[in-house]
Amino acid sequence: MLPRIFQAEDGKDFFFKLQSRFFISSLMKCFLPFVLLASGALFFGSRYFDSPQIAIEPSSSLFLPCVNKEPSVLDRWVKPPSSLMHNMSDEELFWAASFVPQVKKYPFHRVPKVAFMFLTTGPLPLSPLWEKFFKGNEGLYSIYVHSLPSYKANFPPESVFYKRQIPSQVTEWGNISLCDAEKRLLANALLDLSNEWFILLSETCIPLYNFSIIYTYLKGSNHSFVESFDDPSPHARGRYNPEMAPLIDISQWRKGSQWFEVDRTVATHMVQDTMYYLAFKVFCKPPCYVDEHYFPTLLHIETSSLIANRTITLTDWSRGGSHPATFGEADISEEFFKRILDGQECLYNGKNSSICLLFARKFAPSALQPLLHLASTVLGFT
Numbered sequence: 001m002l003p004r005i006f007q008a009e010d011g012k013d014f015f016f017k018l019q020s021r022f023f024i025s026s027l028m029k030c031f032l033p034f035v036l037l038a039s040g041a042l043f044f045g046s047r048y049f050d051s052p053q054i055a056i057e058p059s060s061s062l063f064l065p066c067v068n069k070e071p072s073v074l075d076r077w078v079k080p081p082s083s084l085m086h087n088m089s090d091e092e093l094f095w096a097a098s099f100v101p102q103v104k105k106y107p108f109h110r111v112p113k114v115a116f117m118f119l120t121t122g123p124l125p126l127s128p129l130w131e132k133f134f135k136g137n138e139g140l141y142s143i144y145v146h147s148l149p150s151y152k153a154n155f156p157p158e159s160v161f162y163k164r165q166i167p168s169q170v171t172e173w174g175n176i177s178l179c180d181a182e183k184r185l186l187a188n189a190l191l192d193l194s195n196e197w198f199i200l201l202s203e204t205c206i207p208l209y210n211f212s213i214i215y216t217y218l219k220g221s222n223h224s225f226v227e228s229f230d231d232p233s234p235h236a237r238g239r240y241n242p243e244m245a246p247l248i249d250i251s252q253w254r255k256g257s258q259w260f261e262v263d264r265t266v267a268t269h270m271v272q273d274t275m276y277y278l279a280f281k282v283f284c285k286p287p288c289y290v291d292e293h294y295f296p297t298l299l300h301i302e303t304s305s306l307i308a309n310r311t312i313t314l315t316d317w318s319r320g321g322s323h324p325a326t327f328g329e330a331d332i333s334e335e336f337f338k339r340i341l342d343g344q345e346c347l348y349n350g351k352n353s354s355i356c357l358l359f360a361r362k363f364a365p366s367a368l369q370p371l372l373h374l375a376s377t378v379l380g381f382t
């Protein structure tokens with residue numbers, strides 16, 4: 001999973017690995033960079049080889065022509081893991097996912113991708129709609145699915161969901177394990193350096209526009225879309241536990257939808273936090289629902305200038321009760337989408353926009369056929 005140089009216990013190991021590779025390729029033109037690197041090692045001392053930046057940069061540029069049968073050293077940093085399956089614990093995974101390059105310019109051609117992260121219990125009944133959505137946009141997206149560990153996905157090799165399942169654990173509604181699963185999705189997706197935007201979805205979600213509109217919208221936005229608001233009612237501030245002070249003051253307490261879209265910077269904040277996480281784990285128990293407060297509060301405190309404070313995922317609460325409406329076959333029509341899409345208004349990069357919601361939930365499996373039928377006329381799929 002991690003680049004091999006991480007496994008080197010000290011500079012000597014690392015040095016030995018480079019050396020053996022050098023002899024295998026056995027080309028005289030490698031000799032000069034080898035000497036340069038070797039003298040560098042002697043000069044700086046082996047502890048510098050602990051630092052990925054120093055070790056990688058000279059070797060990738062100098063050794064590249066010599067080892068063209070093997071992937072370049074830089075490739076091992078840039079290429080996503082070939083398999084999503086791994087045995088890292090959450091602690092190990094979150095650590096590995098929290099690396100952020102300090103040099104902001106990527107030294108290779110990077111096409112930013114959108115990570116679509118599906119938090120599900122089992123099957124994805126709307127997958128045919130998503131297959132249609134992704135078609136023709138290869139290289140611009142990646143998919144991650146977290147489901148109950150007991151569920152075994154069975155997608156054919158030609159499916160976009162084939163082998164996109166990540167190592168998962170049991171999650172329960174209203175429990176911190178739900179936030180763990182979200183962090184697990186983010187962390188697995190962060191391991192692919194090309195992923196720039198991260199969207200949390202469920203098996204009942206659908207896209208409201210075609211891929212190119214959604215991609216352009218995310219790419220052009222100066223903010224991440226996380227709903228985060230303050231509300232004096234018992235359902236918001238009423239769930240604050242004064243024991244959280246002084247770490248979290250009531251004035252910092254926020255509520256918001258679980259369904260978010262964040263960029264790489266914000267995603268890293270979410271994965272690396274342990275301090276606020278602990279406070280929520282201990283002090284936010286039903287009727288405090290951790291998935292409605294943890295990220296909205298954390299990101300309000302740590303990254304308030306980076307978030308738009310609104311979600312891009314529509315949920316219909318108009319029917320009342322503690323669960324949102326579910327739409328089935330009978331609900332789906334052109335009129336239905338007109339009602340959703342027309343007359344939207346929100347701020348996008350500080351300006352009024354009529355595109356505010358990019359995804360919607362909750363849709364029952366029975367909605368699939370009418371959705372496929374309307375996909376090209378109403379949702380702009382081609």
Ligand SMILES: *[C@@H]1O[C@H](CO)[C@@H](O)[C@H](O)[C@H]1NC(C)=O
Nearest residue numbers: 086087088089090091092093
């Ligand atoms: C993962 O597997 C490796 C080798 O198979 C083992 O050494 C390591 O302890 C495992 N890690 C976890 C977290 O299970």
Ligand SMILES: *[C@@H]1O[C@H](CO)[C@@H](O)[C@H](O)[C@H]1NC(C)=O
Nearest residue numbers: 172174175176177284285286
């Ligand atoms: C979350 O689930 C775990 C394991 O089932 C349980 O021990 C814990 O009390 C639950 N926490 C809350 C807040 O319900």
Ligand SMILES: *[C@@H]1O[C@H](CO)[C@@H](O)[C@H](O)[C@H]1NC(C)=O
Nearest residue numbers: 223300304305306307308309
């Ligand atoms: C979101 O709210 C925070 C604090 O309440 C504010 O600083 C920030 O500017 C808001 N974001 C946008 C895009 O308006």
Ligand SMILES: *[C@@H]1O[C@H](CO)[C@@H](O)[C@H](O)[C@H]1NC(C)=O
Nearest residue numbers: 220221222223348349350351
């Ligand atoms: C978005 O942010 C960039 C960089 O900070 C800035 O140059 C640009 O003007 C911003 N765009 C809008 C529409 O606010």
Ligand SMILES: *[C@@H]1O[C@H](CO)[C@@H](O)[C@H](O)[C@H]1NC(C)=O
Nearest residue numbers: 344345346347350351352353
């Ligand atoms: C943006 O929307 C607000 C609220 O509807 C309105 O008051 C304002 O005039 C609009 N601004 C522009 C530039 O259209």
Ligand SMILES: *[C@@H]1O[C@H](CO)[C@@H](O)[C@H](O)[C@H]1NC(C)=O
Nearest residue numbers: 210211212213379380381382
């Ligand atoms: C996406 O939808 C928009 C609006 O419906 C349309 O103009 C555009 O051609 C569509 N793009 C693709 C690639 O289908």
